[in-house]
Amino acid sequence: MSEAAPTGDELVRVLATLANPHRLRVVAVLVRERNYVSRLARELGISRALLQVHLRKLEAAGLVSAHLELSEDGKAMKFYEVNRFVFTLTPEAIAAAAQTLTIPHAVERDGEEGSRS
Amino acid sequence: MSEAAPTGDELVRVLATLANPHRLRVVAVLVRERNYVSRLARELGISRALLQVHLRKLEAAGLVSAHLELSEDGKAMKFYEVNRFVFTLTPEAIAAAAQTLTIPHAVERDGEEGSRS
DNA sequence: GGCACGTGCTAACTTCTCTTTGCATGTGCA
DNA sequence: TGCACATGCAAAGAGAAGTTAGCACGTGCC
Numbered sequence: 001m002s003e004a005a006p007t008g009d010e011l012v013r014v015l016a017t018l019a020n021p022h023r024l025r026v027v028a029v030l031v032r033e034r035n036y037v038s039r040l041a042r043e044l045g046i047s048r049a050l051l052q053v054h055l056r057k058l059e060a061a062g063l064v065s066a067h068l069e070l071s072e073d074g075k076a077m078k079f080y081e082v083n084r085f086v087f088t089l090t091p092e093a094i095a096a097a098a099q100t101l102t103i104p105h106a107v108e109r110d111g112e113e114g115s116r117s
Numbered sequence: 118m119s120e121a122a123p124t125g126d127e128l129v130r131v132l133a134t135l136a137n138p139h140r141l142r143v144v145a146v147l148v149r150e151r152n153y154v155s156r157l158a159r160e161l162g163i164s165r166a167l168l169q170v171h172l173r174k175l176e177a178a179g180l181v182s183a184h185l186e187l188s189e190d191g192k193a194m195k196f197y198e199v200n201r202f203v204f205t206l207t208p209e210a211i212a213a214a215a216q217t218l219t220i221p222h223a224v225e226r227d228g229e230e231g232s233r234s
Numbered sequence: 235g236g237c238a239c240g241t242g243c244t245a246a247c248t249t250c251t252c253t254t255t256g257c258a259t260g261t262g263c264a
Numbered sequence: 265t266g267c268a269c270a271t272g273c274a275a276a277g278a279g280a281a282g283t284t285a286g287c288a289c290g291t292g293c294c
Binding site (some may be wrong): 133137139142164166167170171183187188190191193 | 251252253254255256260261262263
Binding site for chain 2 (some may be wrong): 270271
């Protein structure tokens with residue numbers, strides 16, 4: 001996931017996903033070590049239901065991965081870990097990504113009838 | 118604005134600002150050349166009122182700058198241009214930023230696991 | 235069985251964001 | 265004076281996002 005040139009839609013999704021304090025904290029915790037949902041919720045001090053929503057978004061954006069595993073005592077636990085990724089935000093990179101946005105707005109240049117000039 | 122280590126709040130604001138197709142296109146157009154509001158709106162094919170809202174957010178995030186100037190025929194025109202900025206998004210950078218988030222969630226780690234349910 | 239722990243889901247509420255619509259101001263020019 | 269162009273702002277609706285609460289399922293163990 002080392003981004004060389006993300007598409008506009010992809011970039012929008014990633015940025016929207018990371019533009020949230022909860023999800024930033026989730027990434028921060030997962031960087032240290034992989035973790036399963038319930039424990040992660042406890043460490044972050046948020047409800048499990050809320051965490052799941054954020055984890056789903058992070059996963060949808062490709063920033064984290066989930067692995068369902070069975071613990072020694074037979075309990076199903078869903079482990080999450082962060083993926084490697086590098087997104088570099090500069091005006092130029094953004095301009096390039098913007099060109100690939102779907103549903104592009106009309107950039108028509110017809111009515112050039114300025115009263116002045 | 119070459120970010121060495123943005124704060125969590127700052128990062129969230131920048132990401133939230135850039136996570137929008139319209140604003141990405143605005144940056145793309147302004148990278149090529151500075152422009153004033155009305156013309157920018159025409160080129161992007163969106164209403165002026167809508168563009169102003171987006172420009173305000175971009176400016177609030179420090180990504181663009183505005184300069185009010187008078188044209189030859191005396192009309193007041195507000196020119197916008199993009200600022201230089203570099204934000205590098207990696208799991209580690211995000212983890213670092215997350216540590217500086219205000220209104221941090223309680224990350225308590227004691228035997229407070231009550232069965233309140 | 236009942237409790238503690240893990241998972242999943244959804245309905246419903248609140249809050250925020252986006253977008254449109256409308257009106258206000260000012261200038262230059264035919 | 266009236267039109268074309270520039271600016272500004274705010275109310276209000278529509279839609280998306282965030283959050284809570286509640287229920288479902290499964291396992292191991294006293």
